[in-house]
Amino acid sequence: MSELTKKTDEDVIEKPLPPNWILQHPMYQHLMNLDVGDSAQVHAAFLVYLDLAEVRQWKEVSGVGCSELRLVLLEGREKEGEPTQTVLPLPVHRGLCHRSVRSVLARGSPMLLCVVASDSSLVYQRMCDGLLTPDPPVCIQDQGRRQHRKRRQQH
Amino acid sequence: MDSPEPKRTVSREDASKESMAISRQVIGINFCGPTPLMWRADELKSARELGIIGTLVGSLARQPRQNTRLGRPLELLPEEGRLLADMGRAAVIPDSTNEDPEVNPEQVQQYHAGMENSFQEQGAMALEDRKTTLLRVMTAKHNEDSGSQEDSNGAVRDRLEALDHGFSFPRTAMAVQLCTARAGLSHCPEVRRLLATDWPIPRDERSETRFRVFRDLRRQGFYLTSAGKFGGDYLVYPGDPLRFHAYFIVVCISMDESMPLCDVLAIARLGSNVKKTVLLCSSGESQEDDGEEVVYTSLQWSGMV
Numbered sequence: 001m002s003e004l005t006k007k008t009d010e011d012v013i014e015k016p017l018p019p020n021w022i023l024q025h026p027m028y029q030h031l032m033n034l035d036v037g038d039s040a041q042v043h044a045a046f047l048v049y050l051d052l053a054e055v056r057q058w059k060e061v062s063g064v065g066c067s068e069l070r071l072v073l074l075e076g077r078e079k080e081g082e083p084t085q086t087v088l089p090l091p092v093h094r095g096l097c098h099r100s101v102r103s104v105l106a107r108g109s110p111m112l113l114c115v116v117a118s119d120s121s122l123v124y125q126r127m128c129d130g131l132l133t134p135d136p137p138v139c140i141q142d143q144g145r146r147q148h149r150k151r152r153q154q155h
Numbered sequence: 156m157d158s159p160e161p162k163r164t165v166s167r168e169d170a171s172k173e174s175m176a177i178s179r180q181v182i183g184i185n186f187c188g189p190t191p192l193m194w195r196a197d198e199l200k201s202a203r204e205l206g207i208i209g210t211l212v213g214s215l216a217r218q219p220r221q222n223t224r225l226g227r228p229l230e231l232l233p234e235e236g237r238l239l240a241d242m243g244r245a246a247v248i249p250d251s252t253n254e255d256p257e258v259n260p261e262q263v264q265q266y267h268a269g270m271e272n273s274f275q276e277q278g279a280m281a282l283e284d285r286k287t288t289l290l291r292v293m294t295a296k297h298n299e300d301s302g303s304q305e306d307s308n309g310a311v312r313d314r315l316e317a318l319d320h321g322f323s324f325p326r327t328a329m330a331v332q333l334c335t336a337r338a339g340l341s342h343c344p345e346v347r348r349l350l351a352t353d354w355p356i357p358r359d360e361r362s363e364t365r366f367r368v369f370r371d372l373r374r375q376g377f378y379l380t381s382a383g384k385f386g387g388d389y390l391v392y393p394g395d396p397l398r399f400h401a402y403f404i405v406v407c408i409s410m411d412e413s414m415p416l417c418d419v420l421a422i423a424r425l426g427s428n429v430k431k432t433v434l435l436c437s438s439g440e441s442q443e444d445d446g447e448e449v450v451y452t453s454l455q456w457s458g459m460v
Contacts (some may be wrong), residue, residue, distance in 0.1 A: 076291075087189055095413030098437045104411075112457060115416045124457040125423050132453035133402055134432045 022046060027063065034065035037072040040091045044116040045072040048089040051114075051122055052076055061085075069100050075109070085110045087124075092117045105129050164175070182245040184236055191236035192228040193427075194335045199229050205244060206373055207235045208380050209395060215332070220385055227335065233362065234369035240354045241370075247355065270331070278324035285322060289314055365407045367438040371449040372405070379405075385429070403434045410437045410450075423454040439453055 022028050028046045031037075037045065045063060052058040052074065061076035073089040086109045090096065095112070104111050105127065114127040160422065186193045187246045193199055209229040218224065231239075239245035268327055293311050336422065365388060372379055378392040390396075391403035404426055408414065426433035432453050439448035 038226055090416060092416050095409050095415055096419060097413050098435055098450075098452065099410040101435070104449060105452065112459075113419075115420060123420055124459040125420060126455040126457040128453050128455055129451070130453060131403065131434065131451055132432050132455055134426075134430050137400065137430050 031063045031072050034063060034072055036065035036067060036070050041089070042072055043095070044091045044114075045074060045089040047116055048087060048114045048122060048135055049074055049118055052087065066103070069103055071100075073104065083109065085112060086110045088112045089116060091115075101127060102129075181243075182239060183248045184231070184239070184245050185248050188251065189233075191233065191420040193231065194228045196227070198336070199227070201244075201435075202229070202235075202239065203395075205239070205242070206376075206378055207231065208236060208241060208378060210381070229356050230378075231370075234366045237354050237366055238370055238373065259297065272333075274324075277329055281324050281328070282318070282322050285318060286315060360409060361407070362438075364409060364438045367447060368405060368407050368436045368449055376403075385431070386424060387433070391434070395402065401431055404431050405434045405436055407436050420452070426454060427456045 001065055018024065020041075025041045025046070027049055028042070031045050031049075032039075049061060049063065053061045053076075056078075058076040058078055059080055064073050064075055065071075066073050071088065072088075074089060075084050076087070077084055079147060086098075086104055086107055088104050088111065090113065092115050101111075101113075113126050115123045115125070117123075171289045180201060181195065181196070183195065184193060184201055186192070192212075193202065199209070211225040211227065212230045213226040213228050213390075215224060215226045220289070231449060236245065238245070274434065290311065293314065369379060369389065371389055372389070376393075378394060378396055379389045380386055380396055382390040385404045387404040388407045389403075389405040391402040391405055392399045392401050404422070406422065422433050432455065435452040437450050
């Protein structure tokens with residue numbers, strides 16, 4: 001991965017990133033210094049941070065340590081002025097217990113679980129407390145095929 | 156009957172008494188191994204009014220080789236049976252199959268005699284049926300052709316005689332009635348209360364969690380059925396399953412059980428695809444039966460592609 005460059009009159013020279021650029025990234029170092037999660041979880045948290053901050057352009061994305069769970073969490077706002085959400089980043093090989101989920105929910109902000117695969121692909125899963133009624137099915141109107149179905153069954 | 160029977164109007168009092176009788180009756184549950192079953196039609200109705208749905212698992216006598224429509228017995232979830240027992244609305248009927256058949260040879264003899272009678276009756280009725288059909292077919296045929304009256308009558312007589320001699324009613328074609336209202340499958344309500352035994356299901360943590368979740372959701376007015384097709388524990392409906400789509404797929408877990416993340420994602424995606432919310436349910440910490448709280452976490456579509 002290299003930074004985007006523009007060959008202009010200023011003659012900006014493309015600066016190749018070192019192979020261990022992640023380790024030198026200030027956010028990564030901040031997450032490590034929280035001294036909570038293991039390196040795999042911190043790495044996952046960092047990838048989620050990049051996705052939220054750079055790709056999805058979330059605002060005020062920061063890392064917080066949760067000592068109770070021994071995990072790094074991320075907080076941020078999807079858009080300016082919207083309430084803060086909490087993201088729980090986890091590498092795919094880990095397990096998750098309900099107690100941990102309740103712990104994160106207890107913080108009070110809307111919660112997202114983000115699962116990070118070994119190829120760095122991310123899947124977000126929203127979780128909330130209580131019984132959330134699902135959206136109704138799109139079309140509940142009788143389509144008038146009862147007669148057709150009856151005839152089919154006779155054969 | 157020479158004169159029509161006088162019409163009997165059912166008074167409101169009678170109707171309400173009947174419904175009260177149904178609502179107060181103790182439902183009898185027969186166990187087949189570990190599986191709780193219900194056999195009596197009026198009790199299935201009572202159970203449904205209490206929000207216990209169950210699954211019909213019996214073969215229908217006239218439509219045996221299919222399983223789209225099944226009949227009694229009604230198989231209950233262990234939780235359904237236990238809830239009925241805890242509410243004092245059901246009693247386990249002790250298994251009488253271990254009784255020595257020699258003890259009542261008279262009953263056995265009566266049964267066989269009854270079966271033989273039924274067989275003879277059915278045989279005679281089948282023969283009559285065949286004859287009627289034969290006559291109808293041959294008369295129709297005669298009306299089509301224009302043969303002479305004498306010849307056709309003779310032919311019919313011959314055929315009928317052949318039928319009388321040659322007809323046999325096979326045992327396998329005999330219809331056998333199972334009396335579920337009586338015949339050793341029930342006792343009168345007073346006797347049932349005396350016979351009621353403790354619910355026999357072993358209580359491990361998982362069963363306990365499942366039961367507490369079931370009871371809590373039932374208390375909230377939901378109707379529950381099993382959710383094998385969706386990989387969960389229960390399907391939760393806002394009303395009778397015959398009238399509503401399910402809202403939730405319930406997955407019962409303990410608070411500290413570790414769930415593989417792939418499984419969480421898989422079931423959440425399944426829920427989204429079938430428009431049902433997946434509920435992760437755990438039972439709270441309290442040791443007392445009444446104090447514990449069930450916690451619910453809903454898995455919601457994130458919308459983040």
